[in-house]
Amino acid sequence: xxxxxxxxxxxxxxxxxxxxxxxxxxxxxxxxxxxxxxxxxxxxxxxxxxxxxxxxxxxxxxxxxxxxxxxxxxxxxxxxxxxxxxxxxxxxxxxxxxxxxxxxxxxxxxxxxxxxxxxxxxxxxxxxxxxxxxxxxxxxxxxxxxxxxxxxxxxxxxxxxxxxxxxxxx
Ligand SMILES: CC(C)(COP(=O)(O)OP(=O)(O)OC[C@H]1O[C@@H](n2cnc3c(N)ncnc32)[C@H](O)[C@@H]1OP(=O)(O)O)[C@@H](O)C(=O)NCCC(=O)NCCS
Numbered sequence: 001x002x003x004x005x006x007x008x009x010x011x012x013x014x015x016x017x018x019x020x021x022x023x024x025x026x027x028x029x030x031x032x033x034x035x036x037x038x039x040x041x042x043x044x045x046x047x048x049x050x051x052x053x054x055x056x057x058x059x060x061x062x063x064x065x066x067x068x069x070x071x072x073x074x075x076x077x078x079x080x081x082x083x084x085x086x087x088x089x090x091x092x093x094x095x096x097x098x099x100x101x102x103x104x105x106x107x108x109x110x111x112x113x114x115x116x117x118x119x120x121x122x123x124x125x126x127x128x129x130x131x132x133x134x135x136x137x138x139x140x141x142x143x144x145x146x147x148x149x150x151x152x153x154x155x156x157x158x159x160x161x162x163x164x165x166x167x168x169x170x
Contacts, residue, residue, distance in 0.1 A: 004074070004104070006111045008056070009063040011049055013073070017065070018045040020073040020096060027097040031133050052078075059084060062115060066095070066104055074099040077108035079116055079125075088124040089116060093139075105139045113143060117166050124165055131158035140164075 009017075021028075022040060038044045055061025060082050066075035077093040091112050095104045116122040127145060129136045137147075137160060145162040152158055 003069050005067045006064050006077070006108060007067065009049060009052055009065050009076075011046075011053060013065060014042055014046045014049055016071070016073045017049065018042060020076075021045070024094070024096050028094055031130065031136070032094065059120075062120070064108065064111065064115075066108055068099070075104050075108060077105075077112055079112055079120065079122075082120055082122070084120070086124070087122045088126065089120065089122055091125050091127050093136075100135070105136070106142055109139055109143045113164065113166060122166060124163065126164075127162040129160045129162060131160055137162075 018040070021035070025035075025040070028034075036044075039048060052061055052063040056063065062079040062082065064077045065073045066077070068074045073096075075093065075095040078091065080090045080092055082089040091109065093105050093108050093112075095108075113125065116125055125145070126148075127136075127140055129140065131150070140162045143164070145164040147160050148163045149161045150158055151161065
């Protein structure tokens, strides 16, 4: 695999982020909820980044991007809804279709766990996965998450709720 970098999202990422999201829109929509149509423009992505960075500033969100060796964004991963009093957060991630199957999501989730522990002092991470998303379930299980429950939603796919307890020592 080419060398790559996982780093915090920045306000200057709008153009490469829009490219990444547009190129992979149909791929993502096969596995996760679709974004609104207004997201897919420079204005939409700029607002999206501003909202995520404001979440970072107030300690509720930590957005990351994965960059390949040419500086292209090939994936994203987020600590979402960080709750400092409950010491918990939800995680989310998406990898470019062309970069899948090389361990990037596994790498990103491990980085989220490390950041959750060392930067945010969290003890619990959760993730929601549609039942048909075998790749995502595999990533979570490989990173130590276990299935806590399956919710059977009417008119929707079943949803797996994953959880990881993080201890302070590693
Ligand atoms: C799910 C996703 C993040 C996985 O990314 P990735 O970088 O390919 O993940 P990894 O390479 O770290 O691991 C995926 C593993 O699942 C396996 N896998 C992928 N699809 C699979 C399937 N349909 N059935 C069984 N295993 C599958 C891969 O073979 C790999 O296992 P291996 O390393 O033992 O070969 C990526 O497919 C994606 O972004 N999908 C669209 C968005 C999404 O679903 N996000 C997650 C929402 S919960």
